[in-house]
Amino acid sequence: MAQLPDGRALPGKLFIVEGIDGSGKSTQLDLLSKWLIGQGYCVAFSEWNSSPLVKATTKKGKKKQMLSPSSFSLIHAADFADRLERQILPALKAGAIVLADRYIYTAFGRDVARGVAPEWVRKVYAFAIKPTVAFYFRVPLEESLRRILGGRPQLKYYEAGMDIGLSDDPYESFALFQGRILEEYDKMVDEFGLTVIDATLPLVKQQELVREIITPLLTGALRVEPSAWREVLAAESVYGRYLDEVLPERSAP
Amino acid sequence: MTKIAFYGEGLAGFSRTKPLPGRLLVLEGTDGVGRSTQIALLREWVESKGYAVQSTGMKRSDLAGKGIKEAMRGHTLGNLTQNLFYATDMVDRLEKVIIPALRAGFVVLTDRYVYSIMARAIVRGVDPGWIRDVFGFALVPDLILYLQADLPHLIPRVLNARGFDYWESGMDVLPSRDYYEAFVEYQTRLLAQFEAMSEEYNFHRIDATRSIREVFQTLTQEIDAVLADMKPVSLEKATQELAEARADEETEKDKQRVKQSA
Numbered sequence: 001m002a003q004l005p006d007g008r009a010l011p012g013k014l015f016i017v018e019g020i021d022g023s024g025k026s027t028q029l030d031l032l033s034k035w036l037i038g039q040g041y042c043v044a045f046s047e048w049n050s051s052p053l054v055k056a057t058t059k060k061g062k063k064k065q066m067l068s069p070s071s072f073s074l075i076h077a078a079d080f081a082d083r084l085e086r087q088i089l090p091a092l093k094a095g096a097i098v099l100a101d102r103y104i105y106t107a108f109g110r111d112v113a114r115g116v117a118p119e120w121v122r123k124v125y126a127f128a129i130k131p132t133v134a135f136y137f138r139v140p141l142e143e144s145l146r147r148i149l150g151g152r153p154q155l156k157y158y159e160a161g162m163d164i165g166l167s168d169d170p171y172e173s174f175a176l177f178q179g180r181i182l183e184e185y186d187k188m189v190d191e192f193g194l195t196v197i198d199a200t201l202p203l204v205k206q207q208e209l210v211r212e213i214i215t216p217l218l219t220g221a222l223r224v225e226p227s228a229w230r231e232v233l234a235a236e237s238v239y240g241r242y243l244d245e246v247l248p249e250r251s252a253p
Numbered sequence: 254m255t256k257i258a259f260y261g262e263g264l265a266g267f268s269r270t271k272p273l274p275g276r277l278l279v280l281e282g283t284d285g286v287g288r289s290t291q292i293a294l295l296r297e298w299v300e301s302k303g304y305a306v307q308s309t310g311m312k313r314s315d316l317a318g319k320g321i322k323e324a325m326r327g328h329t330l331g332n333l334t335q336n337l338f339y340a341t342d343m344v345d346r347l348e349k350v351i352i353p354a355l356r357a358g359f360v361v362l363t364d365r366y367v368y369s370i371m372a373r374a375i376v377r378g379v380d381p382g383w384i385r386d387v388f389g390f391a392l393v394p395d396l397i398l399y400l401q402a403d404l405p406h407l408i409p410r411v412l413n414a415r416g417f418d419y420w421e422s423g424m425d426v427l428p429s430r431d432y433y434e435a436f437v438e439y440q441t442r443l444l445a446q447f448e449a450m451s452e453e454y455n456f457h458r459i460d461a462t463r464s465i466r467e468v469f470q471t472l473t474q475e476i477d478a479v480l481a482d483m484k485p486v487s488l489e490k491a492t493q494e495l496a497e498a499r500a501d502e503e504t505e506k507d508k509q510r511v512k513q514s515a
Contacts, residue, residue, distance in 0.1 A: 057317050081333035
């Protein structure tokens with residue numbers, strides 16, 4: 001059950017995925033989303049660092065390397081608050097399923113790895129809704145590094161944790177930074193009751209596990225009537241070629 | 254600073270071993286109470302006593318100032334988001350402007366500090382404990398001057414300046430669509446919050462219903478007491494120290510950038 005900080009239950013279901021870069025969590029969430037929509041559920045989606053009011057400031061801060069551990073933490077909290085106030089909470093109140101790619105645990109992991117006080121960042125996010133299930137895709141550091149660094153990508157300054165000066169080499173810095181975040185995640189498993197999924201298992205197997213866990217929790221979740229537009233038009237021998245322009249892709253059956 | 258203290262956990266990476274010889278002076282009070290006028294007067298007066306002065310205020314950070322203003326132009330900015338945006342602005346100015354200036358020996362005059370943000374948050378129904386926790390990174394100032402005036406004094410000044418503002422009238426939270434009614438209700442609640450905070454945070458209350466000259470004289474007496482044990486640092490020397498500290502930081506960043514692109 002998704003819960004407000006004061007313990008009151010919300011009618012909707014909040015499923016979130018967490019894990020270090022390269023854990024495959026976004027892929028799993030995407031598969032889950034498609035499956036739920038296919039089942040006729042009303043699904044809302046929220047992604048870390050995507051608030052239309054806040055993300056331009058975050059982007060500027062990253063690009064110009066203006067962010068300190070504290071301002072990095074607060075601007076991400078502002079972004080999260082906006083998505084919570086305008087996307088996540090209303091959808092949950094309406095009884096929908098909300099899927100979030102990264103949640104407060106990402107902030108706890110990264111910000112603490114940057115040296116921010118663990119108690120403070122937890123207090124900052126005290127307004128967050130407790131997820132129905134928080135999945136943590138656990139992957140050994142070496143495996144995630146192999147997945148991410150295999151193609152020798154250009155790592156961004158903050159992504160690599162260059163701001164905290166762990167190493168002058170971006171790849172080495174990234175590895176050390178991810179290692180620290182991984183440690184934080186492992187500490188959070190018990191603290192927040194994260195549901196651990198072994199992210200080294202085959203994709204299909206992981207998805208099966210996820211679906212098994214959430215299936216019994218879906219009772220009462222809001223459903224949308226599958227789009228009947230095309231049927232209406234078919235009776236008139238019209239295909240409805242303009243519908244694709246107005247119907248969101250996700251709601252197409 | 255006479256004493257380095259934070260309201261909570263403090264700032265990540267803050268070095269307590271390096272001294273902060275400057276002074277942090279805060280002017281607080283609601284809209285229209287005359288803060289900016291007094292800051293302009295005080296700035297010149299403090300400088301004339303031989304000190305270097307750095308002035309700052311809300312929404313002036315390089316990082317978030319523009320973003321907040323843009324977000325406030327619309328009507329979609331929620332309560333928590335706005336407070337965290339303000340907190341980002343505050344922490345950026347604290348780390349990039351206030352603390353470096355205090356290290357270099359400036360007298361820092363700030364037009365509002367965390368108290369305004371907390372008061373407006375609490376009036377909007379935000380959990381008072383939460384907003385205090387968020388500002389656990391804030392330095393405790395050397396002096397908080399609270400300019401206090403009642404509504405009959407505030408209203409003509411606000412009208413005379415720029416009129417009733419959407420946010421300063423609490424139009425985002427109050428049911429009334431009438432600017433005057435909303436302003437009166439909102440400012441009354443805000444004043445009550447400042448009142449409630451004044452003891453907890455050791456505000457020095459200044460009766461701002463008096464003339465500009467009288468208010469100014471009271472303010473200078475208060476500030477004199479805080480500057481009594483501080484040796485003046487010339488603007489040239491303080492500016493130079495600040496520039497050197499910034500240059501060191503830039504060199505450090507450049508080194509990293511070079512290595513990163515290598």
